[in-house]
Each structure stands twice: as structure tokens, then as C-alpha cells.
Amino acid sequence: MRGTILISVFVAAWNSLPAQISGPMLGHVDHLEANIWLQCHHPCQAGLAVWPSGAPDSLRHIPILRSEARTGHVLKFTVDGLEPGREYQYQVNVNGSTIPYEEPLSFTTPALWRHRTDPPPFSIAFGSCAYINETAYDRPGRPFGNDYGIFDAIADEDPDLMLWLGDNIYLRESDWGSRTGYLHRYTHTRRTPELQRLLRSTKHYAIWDDHDFGPNDPTGSWVHAPIAREMFTLFWANPTYGVPGAEGTVATMFNHSDVDFFLLDNRTHRVDPTLRTVPNAMLGRAQIDWLIQALKYSRAPFKMVAVGGQVLNTAAVFENYATIAAERDDLLRRIEDEGIRGVFFLTGDRHFTELSVIELEDGRKIHDLTVSPLTSGTYAPRENEVNQNRVPGTLVAETHNFAVLSFSGARDERIMRITVRDASGQELWQRDLAQEKKP
Secondary structure (H helix, E strand, C coil): CHHHHHHHHHHHHHHCCHHHEEEEEEEEECCCCEEEEEEECCCCEEEEEEEECCCHHHCEEEEEEECCHHHCCEEEEEECCCCCCCEEEEEEEECCEECCCCCCEEEECCCCCCCCCCCCCEEEEEECCCCCCCCCCCCCCCCCCCCCCHHHHHHHCCCCEEEEECCCCCCCCCCCCCHHHHHHHHHHHHCCHHHHHHHHHCEEEEECCHHHHCCCCCCCCCCCHHHHHHHHHHHCCCCCCCECCECCCCCEEEEECCEEEEECCCCCCCECCCCCCCCCECCCHHHHHHHHHHHHHCCCCCEEEEECCCCCCCCCCCCCHHHHHHHHHHHHHHHHHCCCCCEEEEECCCCCEEEEEEECCCCCEEEEEECCCCCCCCCCCCCCCCCCCECCCCCECCCCEEEEEEEECCCCCCEEEEEEEECCCCEEEEEEEECCCCC
16 A cells, blocks of 8 residues: 555656656647647656636647657647637646646737738747757767757747757767667757757747758668658648648748748758769759749748758858759749749758858849857868858857847838847847848
């Protein structure tokens, strides 16, 4: 009897600890529906209680889900029956107990503003290259990851969205050969204590790059690409995975306020640029065809295109798009020929930050903001690596950093403010860009 009581006390204590789960993490939130991700650290049954802020009498329970070992005890909830432009609060219940948090858990659905008001202001934080140390599997010597406090610095900015620009987990040699390895690396990263407040505090979107896909710099020929895709879709809550005509990719798009975001897949169709008998590619024809059509259709003043590697850096080194010049030039030419305005690439990968820009013949500009790294090793461009398109004063090297884009202003007078901050949240540089006007 005494043993039974002790076990009951242990279970009750375990159920009261927030550390029994990773997250919750908000994914895509639309007008009528929200997606919430969490991962239990042990087998569990979990559910949500959701209510409109200020109306606790309207509380309703989201059906309980049971975790499975094969999916790492990840659970993904779809909360429907919502109304546009409302704040909702929610609780997470695991194994019959409510998980306590210091701050309320909440999310806000987008408002119906079109044909009614000016576009709502909002902000998005982003960065790339997040390495979380694990001594047993890391390279010997100095740890490659540090400054985990950057995640709290991002949360302190209170962004409406967080966009992860690839190299989000850094698969190790022990990971990329098996499904178990991928599951372990994602789980280890997502359990990082310093990450939890950021996961809970805003909506998260992600693209991938090589270290989420397999070994360093893999192409679409990587034999474990199906596992990489399965794990990426399991641990993120993007609106979709795959776009018309390029369904095998993890590309997607979403809208927030009056800005459209296009999240590209730079791995599935990648071909080694040194191959002589296969046409070189990073995005592939099908994905580029979709992107051009989607950009042309978009009426957004800023069209944010997220891709793992740098697009406008002129140095043909590492995995810059300049190493696959024919495809890159074709993409940029098609943007120019179609008269598309407001294209702004968001890129990572390089372990330093810089803003690049090119001006087209008719005065339109295309920008590329590279932001890296969050917590992995920092580098600087080499002496022989000259980016002729870099905007003076925007290079950040040897420093962990992130960026925040803030959108404001009246309809047709929108301003995008770029602010780059270090790991402690201190401002490194800032620029304002006005939306491009039609002639």
C-alpha cells in the first residue's frame, strides 16, 4: 500500500511540471482555425481547453490525443470554430493535469481588414543556424553552439511571427543515417529550456536547409530525403507542405496582414553544380514556375521569399545561388520580365548577416536580407569573397544575431523597418524601406 501511495505522489508531482512537455508551440493561425504543436517527454494523453479572452464561460475542450513512440510523442492540435480578429486563451492538459505557466497561453486570429481599414501593423522575427550542443555527439573541442539566451531576446521583442530560415537542428553524424537519429535530433533541440518561452509566445514557420535535410550540403539525391521530409512536417506546423506543380517539396506560402510570405525548398530539387551531365538546379523548374505565378498573382506591397541560401551575393562560393548562375539568372529575369514589384528574399546559411540589393532597368529593386547565425559558430566573409551587391554598413560578422521586420503605415504607403539585433537584443543596425509604387 505504501508503495502505491509513493507512486501516486510521484505521478502527481511529475504531472505538475511544465518540463514534461516541449512547447506548446503555435503554428499557422488563420481566421477560423489555429494549429498548436507540443511534444510529451513520455507517453501521454493530452488535450486543450480554449476560450475567447474575457469570456471564460465559453470554454471548450479540444479532443484528447494519445501520443505514440513512433512519432516521438508529438501531438498536433487543430483548433477550429474560431472567429476573426479575436484573442483566445488556452490551457494544456496532460494526463489529466493542467500544465502551469507563468504567463497566459494565448493566440489572436487575423482580423478582417480588407475593404474596411488600413492593413494592421505587425512584426516578424527571423534568423537561421540554431545549434544546440549535445556533448556525446558533438565534434571534439570548443562547443559549436552558444548564446542560447538569444531565444529570450527574440521573445522580448514580442513579434507576431517567428520564421526559422533553415539549419534549425544541425543533424549530426549519428543522426542522418536513420529515422531514430532524425527523431532524436529534433527532440533534443526542441527540449532546449531557453527555447520554451519563444515557442509559446508567437506563431512559428520554418524552411529547411542542408543541416535539417541530411549531411553537409546534400542534394536532392540524398537517400534519406523521405525521412527528412517526414520529420520536418512532424516538428513544424506550417500551413501546407508542397505547392501545386511541386507537391514533393516542403514549399508553402501564407499571408499576414497585407504581406505574402513564400517559403521555398532548396533541397528537394537541388543538383550538384559541379555535375556535367545533369542540369544544375537549386529550386528546380516546377518550383520556380509556381513561385513566378504566385508572385505575379500577389497584390502584397512586400513579397517575402524565404530560401535557405543567399540569392543576390555575387560570390560563387559555398552554396550561394551564384554557384548555380543559370537558374538564378533565369529566376531574376522572370521577376523582371513579369513586372513584379516588392520582391524581398529572406536567406540564411552563411553564419553572418548582410543586406544585398540589385536595381532593375526600370528602377525596381530586389533585396536579399541574410540573417545568421542564431546560436551556431560565427564566421566572416573571406578576403576573396566579395559581394558586389552588399549594402554598405549592413555586414554583421562574428556575432550571433537575429532580425525583426516591422510593417506599418496606411494602405499603399507601407513601410518596412529592418532591425538587426545581437544575442542580447541590442540594436546593430536599422533601415526603413518604403513600398515600391507603380509608375
